[in-house]
Amino acid sequence: xxxxxxxxxxxxxxxxxxxxxxxxxxxxxxxxxxxxxxxxxxxxxxxxxxxxxxxxxxxxxxxxxxxxxxxxxxxxxxxxxxxxxxxxxxxxxxxxxxxxxxxxxxxxxxxxxxxxxxxxxxxxxxxxxxxxxxxxxxxxxxxxxxxxxxxxxxxxxxxxxxxxxxxxxxxxxxxxxxxxxxxxxxxxxxxxxxxxxxxxxxxxxxxxxxxxxxxxxxxxxxxxxxxxxxxxxxxxxxxxxxxxxxxxxxxxxxxxxxxxxxxxxxxxxxxxxxxxxxxxxxxxxxxxxxxxxxxxxxxxxxxxxxxxxxxxxxxxxxxxxxxxxxxxxxxxxxxxxxxxxxxxxxxxxxxxxxxxxxxxxxxxxxxxxxxxxxxxxxxxxxxxxxxxxxxxxxxxxxxxxxxxxxxxxxxxxxxxxxxxxxxxxxxxxxxxxxxxxxxxxxxxxxxxxxxxxxxxxxxxxxxxxxxxxxxxxxxxxxxxxxxxxxxxxxxxxxxxxxxxxxxxxxxxxxxxxxxxxxxxxxxxxxxxxxxxxxxxxxxxxxxxxx
Amino acid sequence: xxxxxxxxxxxxxxxxxxxxxxxxxxxxxxxxxxxxxxxxxxxxxxxxxxxxxxxxxxxxxxxxxxxxxxxxxxxxxxxxxxxxxxxxxxxxxxxxxxxxxxxxxxxxxxxxxxxxxxxxxxxxxxxxxxxxxxxxx
Numbered sequence: 001x002x003x004x005x006x007x008x009x010x011x012x013x014x015x016x017x018x019x020x021x022x023x024x025x026x027x028x029x030x031x032x033x034x035x036x037x038x039x040x041x042x043x044x045x046x047x048x049x050x051x052x053x054x055x056x057x058x059x060x061x062x063x064x065x066x067x068x069x070x071x072x073x074x075x076x077x078x079x080x081x082x083x084x085x086x087x088x089x090x091x092x093x094x095x096x097x098x099x100x101x102x103x104x105x106x107x108x109x110x111x112x113x114x115x116x117x118x119x120x121x122x123x124x125x126x127x128x129x130x131x132x133x134x135x136x137x138x139x140x141x142x143x144x145x146x147x148x149x150x151x152x153x154x155x156x157x158x159x160x161x162x163x164x165x166x167x168x169x170x171x172x173x174x175x176x177x178x179x180x181x182x183x184x185x186x187x188x189x190x191x192x193x194x195x196x197x198x199x200x201x202x203x204x205x206x207x208x209x210x211x212x213x214x215x216x217x218x219x220x221x222x223x224x225x226x227x228x229x230x231x232x233x234x235x236x237x238x239x240x241x242x243x244x245x246x247x248x249x250x251x252x253x254x255x256x257x258x259x260x261x262x263x264x265x266x267x268x269x270x271x272x273x274x275x276x277x278x279x280x281x282x283x284x285x286x287x288x289x290x291x292x293x294x295x296x297x298x299x300x301x302x303x304x305x306x307x308x309x310x311x312x313x314x315x316x317x318x319x320x321x322x323x324x325x326x327x328x329x330x331x332x333x334x335x336x337x338x339x340x341x342x343x344x345x346x347x348x349x350x351x352x353x354x355x356x357x358x359x360x361x362x363x364x365x366x367x368x369x370x371x372x373x374x375x376x377x378x379x380x381x382x383x384x385x386x387x388x389x390x391x392x393x394x395x396x397x398x399x400x401x402x403x404x405x406x407x408x409x410x411x412x413x414x415x416x417x418x419x420x421x422x423x424x425x426x427x428x429x430x431x432x433x434x435x436x437x438x439x440x441x442x443x444x445x446x447x448x449x450x451x452x453x454x455x456x457x458x459x460x461x462x463x464x465x466x467x468x469x470x471x472x473x474x475x476x477x478x479x480x481x482x483x484x485x486x487x488x489x490x491x492x493x494x495x496x497x498x499x500x501x502x503x504x505x506x507x508x509x510x511x512x513x514x515x516x517x518x519x520x521x522x523x524x525x526x527x528x529x530x531x532x533x534x535x536x537x538x539x540x541x542x543x544x545x546x
Numbered sequence: 547x548x549x550x551x552x553x554x555x556x557x558x559x560x561x562x563x564x565x566x567x568x569x570x571x572x573x574x575x576x577x578x579x580x581x582x583x584x585x586x587x588x589x590x591x592x593x594x595x596x597x598x599x600x601x602x603x604x605x606x607x608x609x610x611x612x613x614x615x616x617x618x619x620x621x622x623x624x625x626x627x628x629x630x631x632x633x634x635x636x637x638x639x640x641x642x643x644x645x646x647x648x649x650x651x652x653x654x655x656x657x658x659x660x661x662x663x664x665x666x667x668x669x670x671x672x673x674x675x676x677x678x679x680x681x682x683x
Binding site: 334336337340341343344345347348349351352 | 559561562565568608636637658659662
């Protein structure tokens with residue numbers, strides 16, 4: 001069917017080209033009919049081509065096809081009139097059909113902007129603003145000529161209706177194009193839009209000719225412009241393609257867009273004042289000024305709506321994010337529970353066997369039981385660390401001033417025994433600065449660092465504070481051998497464990513330092529490794545006033 | 547007239563219940579009455595409907611039907627049960643869980659697998675504090 005429409009369209013185009021050189025009014029009318037046919041077939045072919053694609057795409061091309069049909073019927077009616085001048089009603093029917101063409105075609109392109117409801121309201125308002133503005137401006141610019149025109153009232157009405165409606169509807173189509181930025185990348189729709197623009201400019205010029213009395217029936221040089229418009233529309237239809245890409249429309253783009261109508265307003269104002277010469281009488285310039293005021297007022301209202309829409313969209317996005325977060329947390333919580341429950345049983349029963357079989361099992365068998373227990377416990381630690389890591393990114397909201405000295409004292413109370421058991425000591429050097437962080441998580445970060453020192457370091461583990469420029473620092477250092485230079489680059493990576501760490505303690509999860517980094521960074525700080533006597537980690541936070 | 551110490555273990559995981567009982571077993575004597583509830587509703591019905599008021603409630607958090615938090619809330623809301631010592635036992639040591647259960651008035655919060663010796667010590671410490679229930683034979 002598509003092929004048939006294209007063949008018929010091509011035939012009509014060739015017929016029109018062949019007819020044109022014959023000259024004379026009727027030849028040109030026939031050529032016009034032929035080209036209109038060509039464009040109509042092309043649009044129909046396009047409508048057929050996009051069948052099966054998105055609803056908006058279908059809607060757009062179907063309305064374009066209907067519009068082309070309307071144009072064709074209008075042209076037919078006009079030809080009927082020129083060959084049988086008996087019926088006076090025919091020109092009006094032709095007028096109505098021709099006017100129907102831009103209406104339907106513009107709405108087709110306009111509807112292509114398939115966007116969320118709040119944005120849709122902004123685009124609607126844009127379209128209304130542009131249409132009303134263009135209409136008001138056209139009326140204003142033609143006001144004087146209209147009053148002094150020798151045309152009859154109905155003649156004036158039709159004459160004004162063409163440019164006004166065309167300009168307004170091109171503006172509506174422009175609103176749709178600006179509304180859906182994807183349209184700007186669509187060659188097919190841009191060609192159709194260009195065609196509409198040609199038609200509207202042609203009618204605007206025709207209007208001035210008619211009003212000034214220079215229009216000559218049957219030899220309008222504007223025929224060229226109108227034909228070009230039709231050919232553009234046909235060409236657009238020929239390159240129409242399916243586009244399954246969804247139309248994405250974010251608040252950022254909407255925000256940028258709010259500048260466009262303002263720019264349009266400035267351009268229109270300048271144009272209006274250039275056209276309405278300063279020496280023109282006041283009653284001629286007044287309508288222009290009124291038109292500009294109307295556009296300005298509408299743009300103001302529109303700006304307000306645009307931001308309301310942005311807020312609405314962002315609120316919806318935030319709500320979705322929050323809901324997903326909650327779902328993810330609930331999932332992590334129950335997954336953590338379900339993963340850990342069997343491990344609790346494994347290590348529990350291994351421990352039970354170890355106790356009840358003590359003395360009855362050989363060394364090897366006891367060792368096997370211990371390995372079961374150790375592995376189950378290692379896996380539990382890994383799961384706990386993984387979930388702590390997964391949840392550590394969203395702390396900004398709950399950050400609060402934390403007294404790090406008190407936190408350090410808690411650490412000494414909790415880990416002091418373990419340090420002593422390893423022949424080490426956990427020492428707090430003086431006062432630690434107050435920092436802004438999530439208290440539980442900060443404690444976890446410091447615990448991880450101290451734990452690392454106890455695991456891999458030697459000597460005393462020291463916690464101390466340091467003031468910098470606008471920042472405060474918490475230092476955790478030990479008297480061990482530190483981290484070899486080659487391994488320092490990756491120490492904060494997830495699951496990164498250096499060779500030396502693996503040798504020193506095979507049980508680590510490789511998440512400890514990654515978690516420290518994430519916790520500190522989510523409070524607006526950072527962590528780095530410094531060369532000290534042994535390993536030295538420096539946590540930097542922005543200064544806070546307590 | 548004899549005095550009995552009552553312990554209620556609310557735990558949906560059969561293995562975990564067994565492990566807890568095994569850890570506590572050495573400290574049981576003839577006067578210790580231990581019951582296991584398979585979920586929160588069973589625990590509540592035992593305490594509220596059957597009037598079986600324990601001295602100590604070992605409570606898991608994640609249980610089907612009625613979870614540990616709900617049981618804890620109902621226990622602390624009930625005048626007769628308010629004085630029951632509650633120890634929360636859970637495999638997920640989430641600090642929000644800890645805060646929540648401490649807010650409801652739990653005695654202690656233990657992470658599974660609880661060390662058998664530590665659990666035994668804690669239980670005997672709590673039970674020695676609580677007055678023994680006087681029951682008629």
